[in-house]
Structure formats: structure tokens, C-alpha cells
Amino acid sequence: KCEVVVCPTFVCLDAVKKAVEGTNIKVGAQNMHFEEKGAFTGETAPRMLEAMNIDYVIIGHSEGREYFNETDETCNKKVKAAFAHNLTPILCCGETLEQRENGTTNDVIKAQITADLEGLTKEQAEKVVIAYEPIWAIGTGKTATSDQAN
Numbered sequence: 001k002c003e004v005v006v007c008p009t010f011v012c013l014d015a016v017k018k019a020v021e022g023t024n025i026k027v028g029a030q031n032m033h034f035e036e037k038g039a040f041t042g043e044t045a046p047r048m049l050e051a052m053n054i055d056y057v058i059i060g061h062s063e064g065r066e067y068f069n070e071t072d073e074t075c076n077k078k079v080k081a082a083f084a085h086n087l088t089p090i091l092c093c094g095e096t097l098e099q100r101e102n103g104t105t106n107d108v109i110k111a112q113i114t115a116d117l118e119g120l121t122k123e124q125a126e127k128v129v130i131a132y133e134p135i136w137a138i139g140t141g142k143t144a145t146s147d148q149a150n
Contacts, residue, residue, distance in 0.1 A: 005056050005090070010044055013052060028056030028090060031064060034077035050085040057082050060092040060116060062135045072115035079116055083124050090129040091116055097136035 007028040008016045017027045033043035049057060059078045064070040075091065082089040093112040095105045109132070117125050134144045 007056065007058055013054060017052065017054070026055040028058060029054050030058050031061070032057050032078060032081070034074065034081040046081045046085040046087060049087055054087060056088045056090050056129070058090045058092065062092060062094060062133050062138060072112060075116040076118050079128065080119065088127055088129060090131050092131045092133040094133040094135045100136055
């Protein structure tokens with residue numbers, strides 16, 4: 001089964017949703033906060049995405065983990081919030097160049113996925129889209145081979 005999902009910036013979500021209406025293309029958000037409500041200026045609440053009929057949401061992107069100190073605990077809260085609001089999580093996971101060179105790639109990714117999916121039902125875990133995002137390949141000119149991605 002293959003689905004096409006586009007994840008534009010928040011301000012373009014509505015326009016893109018309208019543009020793909022009547023097609024098989026799904027729309028996802030690039031991020032969301034895990035809290036239902038509160039003073040989180042600039043953040044997007046999961047209920048906002050649900051109200052917009054957004055289908056997917058990216059969680060755990062390397063930029064969020066690096067620049068905004070997003071942790072596996074935070075990702076886990078976001079995954080649970082996504083399911084509570086009928087959103088399918090696209091969970092990003094990947095390793096640094098140092099971790100790859102040390103041979104710990106599989107351990108790192110397994111630890112991320114295990115922590116990020118903690119407390120989910122089997123049915124929920126099966127619906128999560130796992131996006132392999134090798135951090136060592138971002139902006140370096142290096143690319144992961146198909147064997148590395150699998």
C-alpha cells in the first residue's frame with residue numbers, strides 16, 4: 001500500500017488541502033505541540049490540525065530534536081496526542097555520523113522507536129509511519145544507500 005503525503009508549512013495547510021481535494025494525496029503538518037491548550041505561543045495544537053481535517057503530522061524531525069531540544073519523551077507525548085486527535089504520526093528517527101561509524105545505528109533507532117511508541121496499543125503502533133532520517137546525511141552531500149535505509 002502506498003500513499004502520497006505532502007507536509008507544507010502551517011500557513012499553507014488550508015490552501016494545499018483545498019488544492020488536493022478530490023485526489024488521493026493526503027496532507028500532513030510539519031509539527032505540532034502535544035498539549036491540548038495553554039500558553040504555547042507559535043505552536044500548533046493537535047485539535048487545530050484535527051479541525052482542519054489534516055491527516056498526518058511529522059514528529060521527531062531531526063531539526064526539532066537538535067534545535068528545539070525535542071526528546072523521545074516529547075515525541076512520545078506528541079504521538080499519543082496525534083492519535084487522540086485522529087492524526088497519523090510520521091515518526092522520524094535516525095543516527096548521527098558518529099553513531100553510524102561506531103556501529104550503533106540499529107541500537108539508536110530501536111531505542112528511539114521504542115521510547116517514542118511507549119504506551120501505544122498494538123493497533124496504534126502499526127499505524128505509525130516510520131521515516132528513516134539519517135542525520136549524518138542532512139546537508140552533508142552524503143546520501144544513504146537503499147541498503148542503509150532498509
